[in-house]
Every structure is written in structure tokens, then in C-alpha cells.
Amino acid sequence: MTKYNEELLDSNIRPVDNGEKTQVAAGRSSRGRRRGLGNALGAIPFIAYIGVFLALPAVSVIATAFQDGNGKFTLSNFNEAVHGVYLKSFVASIELSFVAALVAVVVGLLAALAVSSTSNSVVRSLVTAGSGVFANTGGVPLAFSFIATVGNFGIITKLLKSAGIDIYAHGFSLYSVTGLAIVYQYFLIPLMVLIMLPPIQAIRKEWVDASQSLGASRSQFWRWIGIPLLLPPIFAAFIVLFTDSFAAYATAQALTSGTIPLVPIQLGALISGNVLAGQTNLGDALGAGMILIVVLAGVIYATIQRRTSRWLR
Amino acid sequence: MATIAPDLTPSTKTNGNNSSDVLKLGRPFRYIVLTLVGLFFIVPIVSSARFSFLGNHNSFTISAYTQLFGTAQFWSTLFLSVKVGVGTVFLTLALLIPTVVWVHVRLPKLRRVFEAISLLPLVVPSVVVTLGVITSFRGLPNIIYGTPVILSLEYVVLALPFSYRALDSSVQSIDLKTLVEAGQSLGAGWIKLLRFVLLPNIRGGIIGASILTFAFCLGEFAVASLLSFTTFPVFLVQVGQLAASQAVALSLIALLFTWIPLAVITLVFSQRRASRSTIVADE
Numbered sequence: 001m002t003k004y005n006e007e008l009l010d011s012n013i014r015p016v017d018n019g020e021k022t023q024v025a026a027g028r029s030s031r032g033r034r035r036g037l038g039n040a041l042g043a044i045p046f047i048a049y050i051g052v053f054l055a056l057p058a059v060s061v062i063a064t065a066f067q068d069g070n071g072k073f074t075l076s077n078f079n080e081a082v083h084g085v086y087l088k089s090f091v092a093s094i095e096l097s098f099v100a101a102l103v104a105v106v107v108g109l110l111a112a113l114a115v116s117s118t119s120n121s122v123v124r125s126l127v128t129a130g131s132g133v134f135a136n137t138g139g140v141p142l143a144f145s146f147i148a149t150v151g152n153f154g155i156i157t158k159l160l161k162s163a164g165i166d167i168y169a170h171g172f173s174l175y176s177v178t179g180l181a182i183v184y185q186y187f188l189i190p191l192m193v194l195i196m197l198p199p200i201q202a203i204r205k206e207w208v209d210a211s212q213s214l215g216a217s218r219s220q221f222w223r224w225i226g227i228p229l230l231l232p233p234i235f236a237a238f239i240v241l242f243t244d245s246f247a248a249y250a251t252a253q254a255l256t257s258g259t260i261p262l263v264p265i266q267l268g269a270l271i272s273g274n275v276l277a278g279q280t281n282l283g284d285a286l287g288a289g290m291i292l293i294v295v296l297a298g299v300i301y302a303t304i305q306r307r308t309s310r311w312l313r
Numbered sequence: 314m315a316t317i318a319p320d321l322t323p324s325t326k327t328n329g330n331n332s333s334d335v336l337k338l339g340r341p342f343r344y345i346v347l348t349l350v351g352l353f354f355i356v357p358i359v360s361s362a363r364f365s366f367l368g369n370h371n372s373f374t375i376s377a378y379t380q381l382f383g384t385a386q387f388w389s390t391l392f393l394s395v396k397v398g399v400g401t402v403f404l405t406l407a408l409l410i411p412t413v414v415w416v417h418v419r420l421p422k423l424r425r426v427f428e429a430i431s432l433l434p435l436v437v438p439s440v441v442v443t444l445g446v447i448t449s450f451r452g453l454p455n456i457i458y459g460t461p462v463i464l465s466l467e468y469v470v471l472a473l474p475f476s477y478r479a480l481d482s483s484v485q486s487i488d489l490k491t492l493v494e495a496g497q498s499l500g501a502g503w504i505k506l507l508r509f510v511l512l513p514n515i516r517g518g519i520i521g522a523s524i525l526t527f528a529f530c531l532g533e534f535a536v537a538s539l540l541s542f543t544t545f546p547v548f549l550v551q552v553g554q555l556a557a558s559q560a561v562a563l564s565l566i567a568l569l570f571t572w573i574p575l576a577v578i579t580l581v582f583s584q585r586r587a588s589r590s591t592i593v594a595d596e
Contacts, residue, residue: 039419039420040420042411042412042415042419043415043416043420043423045412046408046412046427049408049469049470050433050470050473053466053467053469053470054433054434054442054470056445056449057437057441057445057448058437058441058442058445059445060445060448060449061444061445061448064448107350110350111347111350114343114346115347123347125580127347129576130354130576132575132576133572133576133579136525136528136571137568137571137572138532139532139533139534139546140532140534140546140549140550140553140564141532141549141563141565142564143564144361144553144557144561144564145358145561145564145568146357147560147561148357148361148363148364148557148561149356149357149360149361149364153557154360155360155363155364156360185353186353186354189353243435246438247438247440249438249439249440249534249535250532250533250546253534253535253550254534254549254550254553257554264438264440264535268440268535268539271440271443271447272539284444287440287441287445290438290440291436291437291438291441294436294437294438298435298436
């Protein structure tokens, strides 16, 4: 489960830190270079740990993706990764993540707006705590609680059936990409709420007053100020949610027992040994592809985030 | 820090009161949205509870729970997950507390860089990390690669985005420089300083980081299952293929056990964020 929430929650507070940081930094830079080396020493264990247990595995996946079974350079792994069932799984994964993120952005935004507009502090802290908790929910237990709800024999499925509506006869299935998109909402919507609350609450009453004293109507305020201010964080949030569902493995695996063609599931199947002859390093190519997509999303995110934090001060 | 932070709280407070005036959304809109979204989150929990107590012919039974607690594997996998979790928490704290303190005292310029490094695990999906672990650590002695030790070693990295952030923000909220200088001028060495001055001051952050890391370890499925370790979530999936009601019962227990501590720290941290300026080093 991704927990960008803490990171994003704090993003509006950063400028304060920044100001302080530069003061300290200015005092430090005058103290000469020799201290610089000594200063770096204490950070070595941490950097080394990340190097061994994160960078090494990631680099080895990317490096192996360019090798054949005998360690010679080849592009055939990538060739295979973008054809047939693997291409389909990339498309399905991207589609699923896109749709799931889009729905969560809309619903989460409405919920965040609704929460921000209430002055009831109990509702506010309930929603904040609830979002913090549910955004970190996921994995296997989530899959089973949805099976109990709208699975084949789920409580709601049976309830609807006794009311004359058989959702499974009407093309709905929990064990499909659509089903997954619904289940993912359980952690995506709270994440969206957590991300959007700070920027929504940063819109000042003074700005509305100022625009009104200049003769703007309420809708003009939203058209020219409110919406342009909220669009960058909304877009950034979309990317966070997209990556989150793109990398998710546990829920999909538990819900569909690995029958659904998504990249993480295919990769998992390759790892657990369902490897055909001649596919030795295919998994590494899939892995490299996943890293590439997440990195692309991350670059877009960072660009938008930099723009947003400017006005949040 | 303490001198600058005060600007923060009043402004967030006024924002809070303002945004309800700014938005002016109708009461019906608010209630409809919040009720519908709320239902989406409550219905699966209620259904799970109902499902787990469902016997033949819609009777009420607790057999799913009694059977589970009577299974040896339930306890052994739970114990394994707890062991891995405790190991990960200790490793995390041993690695991160000195690092975070060091960065704040000696490398304040690079604070943002280290924060960004702590977010790197988000770039590599855990399935990919697992594949990388298999290809690069296969040659290591069996005591590391062949035992759950490798899980703890990797979970430290995978939980980093949460654990680092929790510690970093709590160190940020104390006046570290003054505390260190005061301690040193009284003749304390680094160990004494850490033990008697710094640790008590960042206790909240340590507890937060520990809970987040532990909850992560208890729920992690991808790495454990692909490296063929039967941890608690892996056992849960195995149960699910045989007995649905037991799996649902187990899920409900797992969810409640992670939600309660998470709710506590979310509330504590959001309150702290609000009152950070007024009671800075008061812990």
C-alpha cells in the first residue's frame, strides 16, 4: 500500500520549514569543506542500506532485462513483453489504474469539498481519522471483505437477489477488472480526501472577499481563481492514485487467484515458477516496464507538485 | 523551529473556519455525499461480520472463529508475522533514528534530499523488488536468503516512506540544535545525549514509526508469498481457497487490528500538527 498521504498532508506546511532551513544552511556553508566529508559519514549506513536492499535489486532487474539466458545483450525480452498476452496485461493494468484513479478523484474531491464545507468538528476529525485508516487498508483482507459483500455469495448480492435483482446475471462480477476498480476505491477515495483537504482549506476567505470587492461574482471567483488553484493538486493526486493501483498486487491476487491479466499478476506468476522455456528473463523486462511507467508518473507528479507548493505558501 | 512555527497554527485554524464560508455548499449536498461515501466504507465491514457468523440455513454460528483459533497454522503464521514485524521495527529504528538526527544536526541542507530518498521505494513496485531480490541475493548464505530474515531486511526498505516521514517530522518539531548544544555544554557524549535528551523528545515519532512499520509487516503479502514464506496474509489466502467464512472472519480480525492503532496515531498526529507550535518540546 502506498502511503503518500503523510507526505502530501504536510506539503502545505513546508514553506515554513524552508525558510528556516535556508537560515541554518547559510550559517553552515561558511564552515569549510573538510567538515563536509565528516558530515557525510553519519549518513553512510542509511545510504548503503538503501543501496543494497533497494537499488541493487532494482538495477539487477533492469540489467537482467537486457540479457538472454547466457548473459548476452538482447532486446528480445522487451520484444516479448510488448506482444501478446503481456501487451494485453500492460494495457489492462493501465486501463484499470486510470479508471480507478479517475473515479476516486471525482468521488474523493466531492467528499473533501463536503467535509471542508462543514463546520462540525466531529465530522471533520472523523473523516480525517477514517481517511488515514482506510487509505492504509488494502491487500488480502480487503479482497475478502468485498467477497463477503458483493461476491458470488456475498451478503449484498443475496439481499439484492431476494429483492429480484441478480447482479451477476446482469454482467457484474467482482472477480473482474471492474470489480477490482470498485475494490480499489476503498483505499483510493480516502487517499484522495487526505491529499485534497489541505489545498481546499488553503483557499482563503480573504480571496473571495477581494474578488467580490473587485466586482466578481461567486461563479467568476471559482472560474478564475478557485478551480485554477485546485487543478494542479487534483492532477497530482490523480497520478498518485494511478501509481498506487498500478503497483497493487495483493488485492488482485487474492480476489482473482491470479487469473486476471494484469502486469503485477503476470510478473508474480513468472516469479513463482510458471516459466516457459525461453522466457528466462521475461519477468525482468516486465519489471523494468513497470518501473518505467511509475517513474514517468513520478516525474509528472514532481513537476506539478513544484508548481502547487508555490501558491500554498 | 519554535520561533517560526507559531505563524502556522493560527493560519490553519482560520483556514479551517474560512473554508466552510468559502465553499458555501448546501447542507443537502454535504449530507448526501458524506452518507453515500460513508456507506461504501461501512457496508463491507458489516457484511463481513454478518458473513463470518453465517451458518447453514442463515443460522448464527461462531464456528468460523472457533475453528480458526483451533488451527495450529493460524498461530504459527501469526507468530511468524509478529516476529518479522518486531525485527523490522527494531532494524528500522536502529537505522533511522541516528540517520534522521544526523541529517538534522549535520546535514540540514540535505534534509529534503533524504526525504526524497525515503520515498524511492514507491518507485519500485514490491513485486519488482521481489524479483530483484531473487536475482541478486540468490548467492547469499542460506541464513539470510533462505529464512524470514530477508523479509525483515526488505520490509525496512518498503516501509521507509512511512517510517522515515514519521521520525523526520517529529525531529523537525523539536529544537534539536539547542538541545544538542545544551547537552554537549553539560558534558554529555552522543550516546548519553541520544538516550536522555533526544529519544524522550521524539517518543511520539518513534511510536508512530513503529506502529506504521509493524502494521505494514503484518499485512504485506506480495514479497512474502513470492519468496514462499507462509506469513499471516499468505495463510489467509490459503484459507480463502478452502473456507470462505473463515477467511472473512480472519480478514475482519486483521482489519480491526490494524485499524485501531492507525486511528489512534492519525488522531494523535493531526492534533499534534495543530498544537505543534504551542507545546513544542513538551513530551
